[in-house]
Amino acid sequence: xxxxxxxxxxxxxxxxxxxxxxxxxxxxxxxxxxxxxxxxxxxxxxxxxxxxxxxxxxxxxxxxxxxxxxxxxxxxxxxxxxxxxxxxxxxxxxxxxxxxxxxxxxxxxxxxxxxxx
Amino acid sequence: xxxxxxxxxxxxxxxxxxxxxxxxxxxxxxxxxxxxxxxxxxxxxxxxxxxxxxxxxxxxxxxxxxxxxxxxxxxxxxxxxxxxxxxxxxxxxxxxxxxxxxxxxxxxxxxx
Numbered sequence: 001x002x003x004x005x006x007x008x009x010x011x012x013x014x015x016x017x018x019x020x021x022x023x024x025x026x027x028x029x030x031x032x033x034x035x036x037x038x039x040x041x042x043x044x045x046x047x048x049x050x051x052x053x054x055x056x057x058x059x060x061x062x063x064x065x066x067x068x069x070x071x072x073x074x075x076x077x078x079x080x081x082x083x084x085x086x087x088x089x090x091x092x093x094x095x096x097x098x099x100x101x102x103x104x105x106x107x108x109x110x111x112x113x114x115x116x117x
Numbered sequence: 118x119x120x121x122x123x124x125x126x127x128x129x130x131x132x133x134x135x136x137x138x139x140x141x142x143x144x145x146x147x148x149x150x151x152x153x154x155x156x157x158x159x160x161x162x163x164x165x166x167x168x169x170x171x172x173x174x175x176x177x178x179x180x181x182x183x184x185x186x187x188x189x190x191x192x193x194x195x196x197x198x199x200x201x202x203x204x205x206x207x208x209x210x211x212x213x214x215x216x217x218x219x220x221x222x223x224x225x226x227x228x229x
Binding site: 004031033040041042043044045048055056091093104105106107108109110111 | 121123149151153158159160161162163166206208210214215216217218219220221222
């Protein structure tokens with residue numbers, strides 16, 4: 001079974017530029033998560049999708065971050081304009097279906113390391 | 118407001134000995150607790166979990182213990198191996214929102 005795919009793996013941009021990350025979850029997984037992991041901290045949830053609907057985006061800085069999951073499969077996360085404090089690893093994860101009690105396992109992609117200079 | 122805390126940033130253990138990683142939480146609405154292992158430049162990988170209605174779950178060398186009254190869980194690795202050297206994250210799922218809250222991680226180093 002193929003895992004969660006993310007691209008690019010690394011990105012360096014200047015502040016005020018824009019950037020986009022792509023995620024392809026495990027086939028058939030209904031729930032998709034984007035996390036931000038700042039160095040020395042645990043992953044922090046930015047947004048959670050169930051199919052192509054947003055379940056939780058309470059910690060997404062909506063003035064600069066946006067995310068979409070068209071057709072309930074792939075997802076993109078965009079930052080525009082980037083700030084220095086956005087430097088972090090952006091992790092995508094998927095799980096089968098949050099409505100199914102047993103499907104609590106999340107599977108993570110390798111992440112995208114973003115450096116904003 | 119840190120709902121999931123891992124108070125030890127690092128831990129060193131001799132190969133063959135037991136590694137004990139600890140995690141404390143504050144939210145009574147968590148229904149599942151999970152441990153993830155993370156190697157450099159990779160995403161976290163699921164290791165073991167425990168439901169809030171259980172007090173122990175074992176999988177090979179890994180055992181997780183849950184003490185609900187103390188709001189504390191621990192991961193035991195016996196015997197520890199050099200390949201276990203990684204950062205371990207404790208995570209908890211909120212039963213109302215299905216949101217996962219992660220701790221800050223503990224870096225385990227197993228010395229050969």
